[in-house]
Amino acid sequence: MATAEEEEDGGGGGGCCLRPFSCEQGLLSRPDGSAAFIQGDTSVLAGLYGPGEVKGSKELPDQAALEVLLRPKVGLPAVTPRLGRGGGAQREQLIRRTCEAVLLGALHPRTAVTLVLQVLSDIGSLLSCCLNAACLGLLDAGLPLASLFCGVTCALRPDGRLLLDPTARQEQEARAVLTFAIDSADGKVLAATAKGSCSAEELQQCLAAAQRAAATIFRFYRDSLRRKYSKW
């Protein structure tokens, strides 16, 4: 179990910090890789299977077939409104495409990689927590990756101020909520999703803040993995 207290210096005024986050890797015995990521009171458990046997129709001749399943705490994945419009399907797609961007699937053609994300508690910034859990799960399973990624959620408050890693209440009050998936190699954006409206400048501001926060998260990844391997 690794934890990080966060004190990111706010460039655009107060509220520019992440909630305390922590992670634990390899906590499940059955999957090939597993990780729990906790951001404030939001926590997600990721289980990763693969590269494993693939079912007929899903087989891809040139790369691994990645499947992402996002399971809510209660209820069925497809009909849970908390997971966003159209249930969790859209988020599953977003996470899948983000993972595909960094996963070197060509090294394991005709195999299946299954990522199961179980929401344990959702008190805001769920998608970014899912992305972080997914990345640590991929690392724990030892799958070949071109780089790491992390998720950062930004909220724009009605007064125009920027807030990183909002809670559920802050998300509801916010004018716009943006989530970015950021790559560790160059700090580039792998995926972005937004709810609400914001100007182009505000989008740029959010992106810059997210990239600064991403650097902190990547440092945290490195520290927690160092800790894991120091015991080995």
Add this chain to the structure above:
Amino acid sequence: MAARGVPAEACVGQVVLPGDVLLLPAHPDEDAERLRLGASAAPRGRLLCGPGLRRSGAGLLVTKCGLLRHRQAGGGAAAGGAFWVDSQQKRYVPVKGDHVIGIVTAKAGDVFKVDVGGSEQASLSYLAFEGATKRNRPNVQVGDLIYGQFLVANKDMEPEMVCIDSSGRASGMGVIGQDGFLFKVSLGLIRKLLAPKCEIIQELSQLYPFELVLGMNGRIWVKAKTVQQTLIIVNILEACEYMTAEQRKQALAKLSGN
């Protein structure tokens, strides 16, 4: 981002993460464009790029999380040797030449299908046993354990196992006997146990006699005189992944006292 473009020598023994770039010492007389890195065809003095690393432009790109390892080349050239990432994972990916323990799942005409824990079942010809001929078939049943090695293992093809070496001898491979106990551990522990002069194995062998088969796919088969003794070995091997040498010695001392 912080560790982008670090000299490879400085990272040996450290944790590296996917996306890190390791820089290699410059060697002007070698043409980087023409350098071909084959597992078998690497000439002495050139750099070998092992598991978890890929060539990228000027250096090596890390693709797996783990500890960076380095082995100096036999030739003693400055830029030679091999780099690889020692990672802790559970899922096995077949590699040519690896010795593994498989479970026979089907008999299909001339070949057996063997589950080795990879993404696909390996095939094993009935002629790939010592002394087997078309008339004299080996006695292999579904559910049997097989200790063999990979003759063919690449990402695009079905892996193929054999239970003989290149001279046609079994050299320890074949069907594993009836009794004993099979269990799974992480691939990192297997590599540790198979390292030459592994302390764990040496200490265990002083306890009492037992048979042990280690498969690179994370499977271990143990058989001692009694079931109780077998289970003691199993428990020690399972636990020793996270024990320090001191803790292990204490546990073994307790056992040998009994």
